[in-house]
Amino acid sequence: MASRKTSPNRDSRDKYSILLPTYNERENLPLIVWLLVKYFGESGYNYEIIVIDDGSPDGTLEVAEQLQKIYGEDKILLRPRATKLGLGTAYIHGIKHATGNFIIIMDADLSHHPKFIPEFIEKQKEGDYDLVSGTRYQGNGGVYGWDLRRKLISRGANFLTQVLLRPGASDLTGSFRLYKRAVLESLVERCVSKGYVFQMEMIIRARQLSYTIGEVPISFVDRVYGESKLGGNEIVSFVKGLITLFATT
Amino acid sequence: MLLSSSLFSGFSPEIPAPAFIMTKLLEWLFGVSVVGAAWALVSFDLLDLSLPQTYREVAWPMPLYLLVSFGCYSLATVGYRVATFNDCDEASNELQEQIKEAKEDLRKKGLKM
Numbered sequence: 001m002a003s004r005k006t007s008p009n010r011d012s013r014d015k016y017s018i019l020l021p022t023y024n025e026r027e028n029l030p031l032i033v034w035l036l037v038k039y040f041g042e043s044g045y046n047y048e049i050i051v052i053d054d055g056s057p058d059g060t061l062e063v064a065e066q067l068q069k070i071y072g073e074d075k076i077l078l079r080p081r082a083t084k085l086g087l088g089t090a091y092i093h094g095i096k097h098a099t100g101n102f103i104i105i106m107d108a109d110l111s112h113h114p115k116f117i118p119e120f121i122e123k124q125k126e127g128d129y130d131l132v133s134g135t136r137y138q139g140n141g142g143v144y145g146w147d148l149r150r151k152l153i154s155r156g157a158n159f160l161t162q163v164l165l166r167p168g169a170s171d172l173t174g175s176f177r178l179y180k181r182a183v184l185e186s187l188v189e190r191c192v193s194k195g196y197v198f199q200m201e202m203i204i205r206a207r208q209l210s211y212t213i214g215e216v217p218i219s220f221v222d223r224v225y226g227e228s229k230l231g232g233n234e235i236v237s238f239v240k241g242l243i244t245l246f247a248t249t
Numbered sequence: 250m251l252l253s254s255s256l257f258s259g260f261s262p263e264i265p266a267p268a269f270i271m272t273k274l275l276e277w278l279f280g281v282s283v284v285g286a287a288w289a290l291v292s293f294d295l296l297d298l299s300l301p302q303t304y305r306e307v308a309w310p311m312p313l314y315l316l317v318s319f320g321c322y323s324l325a326t327v328g329y330r331v332a333t334f335n336d337c338d339e340a341s342n343e344l345q346e347q348i349k350e351a352k353e354d355l356r357k358k359g360l361k362m
């Protein structure tokens with residue numbers, strides 16, 4: 001779809017579906033939705049928010065239902081699942097129900113700020129990119145709340161990945177991205193990794209399929225509310241994932 | 250930007266997968282064997298080219314030199330990048346402000362937290 005630079009965003013036929021996977025995000029969900037509504041309202045792009053809750057015991061779904069009443073059923077779509085089936089399948093589930101021709105994937109824990117979305121969209125239009133990835137590692141991008149050790153691990157892991165895989169994108173493990181719908185569908189179909197490595201595989205496969213990648217610097221703010229679910233043994237799963245991708249892609 | 254060259258090709262083929270994909274592992278093995286073969290040829294003069302002795306003396310410890318300089322380059326790069334990793338203090342402050350604003354507004358709209 002060509003960009004319509006002359007007409008205001010409101011008249012554009014492009015529609016952006018935001019996938020918000022949630023697990024115990026009762027406190028964060030209203031805030032992220034509020035911010036999304038704010039920035040999409042200001043920029044005027046057509047959008048919908050798809051909340052994929054995996055039966056959170058903290059009542060995230062009830063909060064989501066309240067939000068749906070406030071903002072309308074055309075803006076907030078609830079596509080819950082009964083049990084915690086994981087992040088990768090949550091995206092697949094969300095894509096099936098998305099009606100936009102572009103899909104934005106982000107965390108619901110406020111680490112990814114919706115203010116960057118208009119920049120993602122402009123970037124996408126600028127080069128007709130197949131996907132636009134947020135990056136913490138370039139330009140004004142960065143992090144908040146990380147100590148030296150965590151920065152070192154992050155930079156070291158990123159350097160190693162760049163050397164071994166030459167992926168053509170600077171932030172592989174980040175999950176704040178905008179995709180053309182068909183591109184995301186074809187990538188998700190091919191990706192076999194679970195959890196943490198899924199994001200890496202998505203971008204590696206994208207390069208392999210010669211999809212074009214744009215990048216936008218983002219600031220990543222550590223979650224304020226709630227608990228991390230992926231934490232555990234991140235380094236081990238990263239190394240395993242790296243080796244797997246090295247040998248298979 | 251790191252990736253300018255291939256970024257502006259401006260089109261995306263529908264089914265662009267090549268018939269055979271060389272994995273990164275194979276690429277590396279291939280690269281290492283080529284360099285290794287060249288190194289062996291010169292250091293041990295395998296083709297009997299009667300290369301001058303100095304060539305062989307330079308080539309012999311070359312792999313070690315390469316390894317050490319790559320190690321230094323890596324350490325320097327990672328060190329520099331850690332030191333210049335942005336701390337987004339304003340981003341965090343802005344978010345805190347917006348969280349307050351959002352909570353107030355949502356309460357008015359009738360959300361029960």
Ligand SMILES: Nc1nc2c(ncn2[C@@H]2O[C@H](COP(=O)(O)OP(=O)(O)OP(=O)(O)O)[C@@H](O)[C@H]2O)c(=O)[nH]1
Nearest residue numbers: 021022023052054086087090107108109228229230
């Ligand atoms: N639907 C669904 N969402 C999930 C699942 N696991 C995690 N999420 C959500 O996916 C997003 C990312 O998960 P996080 O726990 O923030 O993972 P992380 O960003 O690596 O870790 P922290 O930010 O340190 O907590 C959040 O919005 C979670 O609520 C799951 O199994 N199902």
Ligand SMILES: [Mg+2]
Nearest residue numbers: 107109111223
């Ligand atoms: Mg997070």
